[in-house]
Amino acid sequence: MSSTEDIILAALRAVLVDGRRATDVVAKALRGIATHDERRAIKDAVFGVAVLRMRLAYIAQTDDVAALLRCWRDDIADDDVRWPDDDVEALALRRSCPLWLTQRIVDARGLDGADAFLAAANVPGPATLRANTLRGDRASLRAALGLDGIVTVDNDATPWAVDVVGHANLFGAAAFRAGAFEVQDASSQRVIVASEARAGDVVVDLCAGRGGKTLGLAASMENRGRLIAHDVDGSPLRDLRGRLGRAGADIVEVVDDVTAIATGIADVVVVDAPCSSTGVLRRSPDLRFTLRAADVDAVVEVQRTLLARAATLVRPGGRVVYATCSVLRAENDVVVDGAPDVLIEKERRHLGAPFDAGDGFFYAVWKRQ
Numbered sequence: 234m235s236s237t238e239d240i241i242l243a244a245l246r247a248v249l250v251d252g253r254r255a256t257d258v259v260a261k262a263l264r265g266i267a268t269h270d271e272r273r274a275i276k277d278a279v280f281g282v283a284v285l286r287m288r289l290a291y292i293a294q295t296d297d298v299a300a301l302l303r304c305w306r307d308d309i310a311d312d313d314v315r316w317p318d319d320d321v322e323a324l325a326l327r328r329s330c331p332l333w334l335t336q337r338i339v340d341a342r343g344l345d346g347a348d349a350f351l352a353a354a355n356v357p358g359p360a361t362l363r364a365n366t367l368r369g370d371r372a373s374l375r376a377a378l379g380l381d382g383i384v385t386v387d388n389d390a391t392p393w394a395v396d397v398v399g400h401a402n403l404f405g406a407a408a409f410r411a412g413a414f415e416v417q418d419a420s421s422q423r424v425i426v427a428s429e430a431r432a433g434d435v436v437v438d439l440c441a442g443r444g445g446k447t448l449g450l451a452a453s454m455e456n457r458g459r460l461i462a463h464d465v466d467g468s469p470l471r472d473l474r475g476r477l478g479r480a481g482a483d484i485v486e487v488v489d490d491v492t493a494i495a496t497g498i499a500d501v502v503v504v505d506a507p508c509s510s511t512g513v514l515r516r517s518p519d520l521r522f523t524l525r526a527a528d529v530d531a532v533v534e535v536q537r538t539l540l541a542r543a544a545t546l547v548r549p550g551g552r553v554v555y556a557t558c559s560v561l562r563a564e565n566d567v568v569v570d571g572a573p574d575v576l577i578e579k580e581r582r583h584l585g586a587p588f589d590a591g592d593g594f595f596y597a598v599w600k601r602q
Contacts, residue, residue, distance in 0.1 A: 320344055321335055321336050321339055321344070324339070324344065324347060324348055324351070328348070328351035328352065328354075328355060329355065329521075330351055330354075330521050331521060331522065333526055334511070334521055334524065335347065335351070337529075337561050337562070337563075338350060338351065338511070338560055338561070340561075340562055341560050341561055341562045341565070341566075341583075342560065342583075342587070345587070346586075346587045349586045349587035350560060350585060350586045350587065350593060351514075352586070353515060353585070353586035353590075354514035354515045354518075354521075354586075354593075355515070355518070356515060357515060358418065358513075358515040358516055358592060359396050359397070359590075360396070360397040360401070360403065360416065361388055361394055361395065361396050361397075361416070361417065361418050361419050361422075361591075362374070362385070362394070362395045362396075362397065362403070362414040362415065362416055362417065363391070363393045363394060363395075363414060363415050363416075363417040363422050363449055364393040364394075364395060364413065364414055365393075365412055365413055365414055365415060365448070365452055365480055365481070366393060366452045366455075367412075367451065367452050367455075367456055367480060367481040367482060368411060368412050368413045368480075368481060369413055371387065371392065371393055371394075371395060373413070374395060374408060374413050374414055375387075375395060377406075377407065377408040377411070377413055378395075378397075378401075378406060378408050378414075380407070381401075381405075381406045381407060381408070382401075383397060383401040383403070383406060384397070384398040384399060384401075385397055385398060386398060388419050390419035390420070390422060390423055390589070390591060391419060391422040391423060391425070391426055393422065393449075393452075394419045394422055395414070403416065410479075412479040412480045412481055415445060415448055415449070415480070417445050417449065418513075418591055418592045418594075419589075419590070419591040419592075420512075420558075420584040420585060420589075420591030420592045420593070420594035421445060421446065421558070421591075421592065421594065422449065423582075423584060423591070423594070423596070424446060424503070424505065424554060424556040424594065424596050425446055425449040425450060425453055427554055427556075427580070427582070427596050427598055428450060428453070428501050428503050428552065428554045429501070429552060430450050430453045430454050430500075430501050430503075431453070431454060431458075432454050432455040432457040432458060433454075433457055433458045434454060434458045434459075434500040434501055435458060435459045435461075435498055435499050435500050435501075436450055436454065436458065436459070436460045436461070436499060436500065436501045436502075436503070437461045437463070437494060437498075437499045437501070437502045437503070437543075437546050437547075438450060438460065438461065438462045438463070438503050438505070439463055439464075439491075439502060439503065439504050439505075439539060439542065439543055439546070440463075440464055440465075440503075440504055440505045440506055440507060440539065441462035441463060441464045441469070441470060441473060441487075441505075442464055442466075442469045442470075442473075442505065443469040443472045443473055443476075444462065444469075444470075444472065444473030444476055444477075444485075446503060446505050447460065447462045447473060447482075447485060448476065448477075448480045448482055450503065451480070451482035451484055451485055452480075452482070454484065456481065456482060456483065456484050457484065458484055459484060459486065460482075460484045460485045460486065461485075461486050461488055461494055461499075462485050462486065462487050462488065463487075463488045463489070463491050463494065465491075467489055470487055470489070473485075473487060474487060491542065494546055495546075496545045496546060497545070497546070497547070497548050497549075498546060498548065499546050499547045499548060499551055500547075500548060500551045500552070501547070501551060501552045501553075501554070502543040502546050502547045502551070502552070502553045502554070503554045503556070504536075504539050504540055504543045504553070504554065504555045504556065505556050505557075506532075506535070506536045506539050506540075506555065506556065506557050506564075507532055507535055507536070508532055508536070508557035508558060508559040508564050509524060509528060509529045509532060509559045509561060509564060510524075510558055510559065511524070511558075511559045511560050511561055511593065512557070512558040512559050512560045512584075512585055512592050512593025512594050512595070513558050513592045513593065514593075515592070516592070529561060529563060529564065530563075532564065533563050533564055533567075533568065536555075536557070536564060536568050537568055537571060540553075540555055540568060540572055540573070541573055543555070544572070544573040544575055544576055544601065547601045548601065549601050549602060550600065550601060551600070551601045552579075552598060552599065552600060552601070553576055553598070553599045553601065554596060554597070554598050555568070555569065555572075555596065555597045555598075555599075556594065556595065556596040556597075557594070557595050557596075558592060558593065558594050559593070559595060560583070560585065560593040560595070564595075565581075565583070565595040565597075566581070566595075569581055569597045572597075572599065575601060575602045576599035576600070576601060576602070577599055577600045577601075577602060578597060578598070578599050579598045579599060579600055580596075580597065580598040581595070581596070581597040581598070582595070582596055582597075583595055584596075
């Protein structure tokens with residue numbers, strides 16, 4: 234038995250027997266695996282088993298034997314399955330999503346929209362890159378990746394987006410070491426476009442995390458101006474500090490204490506708020522079975538607080554951008570409807586299926602009075 238097969242068996246045992254999260258298992262299993270085929274085999278095997286295990290557990294609650302068998306056989310047609318009479322219950326069963334979460338997605342996107350979103354969530358998302366314009370444009374990035382045998386196509390969602398065709402060792406590419414790109418879904422990139430951050434601006438990234446949008450903002454600002462990055466969790470910020478040099482972004486000031494940011498200082502404030510992450514289920518397929526309604530309710534209060542803070546940091550006439558990678562109304566439209574009165578709403582957008590092919594995102598834009 235090869236070492237790869239040993240690793241796959243160990244990973245499957247961790248998911249099936251120990252009940253560990255597939256994302257954690259895959260991250261550990263991929264360390265030290267060199268070839269693309271081996272990495273793909275481990276990822277596909279572990280995630281396939283994890284989703285199947287959770288799907289079986291969910292369907293078993295319905296006592297629907299035909300639906301249970303359908304997990305194992307491809308020759309059972311929809312007409313042979315006794316679907317529930319209730320449309321939402323049937324959708325939850327058909328798309329392998331807990332009923333409470335399915336209902337909230339239906340509330341946000343309607344029955345057909347929820348069906349389209351959950352269908353997309355059951356298929357792996359594309360590998361989308363953001364060309365770092367501090368190092369070169371999209372065309373030069375594609376050319377550089379091509380030298381390493383990585384095939385790409387333009388993604389029209391943003392001027393910098395590139396989709397990878399097939400599987401590739403992106404982090405082994407010379408273009409990655411040169412800081413020519415970041416892996417970032419097209420929907421996430423569109424939040425950067427919505428900010429309209431320009432060279433010379435003062436921009437606050439209030440929930441910077443590991444800095445994906447921070448680096449994109451620095452590029453939009455042409456590395457000129459002042460870009461303040463803050464996050465209530467200091468751990469991801471340590472990763473950001475390590476990425477700035479590779480990206481060539483030297484205008485970023487990492488601030489640990491939010492009270493150190495002066496009020497009314499910013500031309501743009503971006504609030505990439507902590508959220509349920511329901512919009513990226515295709516990236517974390519087992520999240521639907523670990524997320525709880527109470528988790529959503531708790532994070533909404535944090536989102537409201539952050540939006541109120543953003544309103545104090547932006548100058549009159551400046552812009553506030555609020556974004557989540559969630560598709561739930563409570564985190565998106567409801568929060569926006571309760572925005573401080575000093576903010577005049579200019580735009581709000583729901584992204585992801587059924588509207589477009591990106592991850593499920595939401596953003597709203599205001600002008601400060």
